[in-house]
Amino acid sequence: DAGxxxxxxxxxxxxxxxxxxxxxxxxxxxxxFWYRQTMMRGLELLIYFNNNVPIDDSGMPEDRxxxxxxxxxxxxxKIQPSEPRDSAVYFCASSPQGSYYEQYFGPGTRLTVT
Amino acid sequence: xxxxxxxxxxLNIQEGKTATLTCNYTxxxxxxxxWYRQDPGRGPVFLLLIRENEKEKRKERLKxxxxxTLKQSLFHITASQPADSATYLCALDRGSSNTGKLxxxxxxxxxxxx
Numbered sequence: 420d421a422g423x424x425x426x427x428x429x430x431x432x433x434x435x436x437x438x439x440x441x442x443x444x445x446x447x448x449x450x451x452f453w454y455r456q457t458m459m460r461g462l463e464l465l466i467y468f469n470n471n472v473p474i475d476d477s478g479m480p481e482d483r484x485x486x487x488x489x490x491x492x493x494x495x496x497k498i499q500p501s502e503p504r505d506s507a508v509y510f511c512a513s514s515p516q517g518s519y520y521e522q523y524f525g526p527g528t529r530l531t532v533t
Numbered sequence: 534x535x536x537x538x539x540x541x542x543x544l545n546i547q548e549g550k551t552a553t554l555t556c557n558y559t560x561x562x563x564x565x566x567x568w569y570r571q572d573p574g575r576g577p578v579f580l581l582l583i584r585e586n587e588k589e590k591r592k593e594r595l596k597x598x599x600x601x602t603l604k605q606s607l608f609h610i611t612a613s614q615p616a617d618s619a620t621y622l623c624a625l626d627r628g629s630s631n632t633g634k635l636x637x638x639x640x641x642x643x644x645x646x647x
Contacts, residue, residue, distance in 0.1 A: 519633025524577050
């Protein structure tokens with residue numbers, strides 16, 4: 420069974436550009452989480468969805484960040500405009516019904532904003 | 534504010550020995566605590582969950598303890614192997630119940646030398 424799929428794996432962009440990160444959760448999982456990992460701040464939860472509905476976006480750093488989940492098999496995290504301080508590894512994770520704690524992480528997208 | 538602390542210094546041990554990693558937390562009363570493993574360039578992988586009413590939990594060579602009085606969890610790897618070398622993260626649910634809103638420690642890097 421395929422795990423969580425993220426694309427692209429690496430993204431290099433210039434400051435001010437729009438960046439879109441994509442995630443396909445594990446089939447049958449109904450919760451999806453977006454995290455950001457940096458050396459300074461560690462792994463931080465940005466937003467999570469339950470049954471495609473955003474439940475908590477209190478971790479989203481600024482209005483420049485937005486996330487959508489149009490269906491059960493796809494989610495996007497968009498940064499517009501991007502800034503150098505957004506450089507980080509962004510992870511998507513999913514979990515099955517009733518087991519929010521057992522989260523399965525994707526391989527991550529390494530974003531570099533120059 | 535809520536805080537999780539793990540030893541930021543790398544832990545170096547000899548193959549065959551027991552590795553013990555520590556996770557301390559403040560301003561929490563978590564219902565459960567989790568441990569994840571993260572290899573370089575990969576997403577975290579769920580290892581174990583221990584609930585507040587459990588003192589100890591085992592899985593193969595792994596053992597986790599949870600002391601809610603001390604606000605501390607210990608993670609043990611017995612008969613360690615070079616393949617156990619990785620960064621280990623502890624995580625707590627920061628919601629009032631089982632919400633999946635995990636907060637992670639910074640992680641401790643374990644290096645097992647042959």
